[in-house]
Amino acid sequence: MRTITRIAWFSAVIGVICLILAAVSLIMNTSVIAIDSVNFFRAANSFFLLTIALFIFVDLKLRRRRITYN
Numbered sequence: 001m002r003t004i005t006r007i008a009w010f011s012a013v014i015g016v017i018c019l020i021l022a023a024v025s026l027i028m029n030t031s032v033i034a035i036d037s038v039n040f041f042r043a044a045n046s047f048f049l050l051t052i053a054l055f056i057f058v059d060l061k062l063r064r065r066r067i068t069y070n
Contacts, residue, residue, distance in 0.1 A: 001058055008054035015047035 022040030025031055 001061060004054055004058055008051045008058070011047045011054070012051040015044040015051065018044035018047065 018040045021033070022044065025036075025040065
């Protein structure tokens with residue numbers, strides 16, 4: 001579980017970096033590393049969706065462990 005949580009946090013950080021690069025692209029009115037700013041937003045969206053899915057997966061696994069059967 002800890003590894004999946006770390007992957008989720010790493011994915012979130014990459015998403016934030018993509019958003020920062022998109023903001024810099026829009027402010028400077030040019031592409032930073034030869035990628036269109038819309039592609040930065042799409043990449044950030046994908047990483048954030050991956051983060052959400054992994055955190056939901058971890059939460060469901062932890063809830064399943066907490067259930068006790070009589």
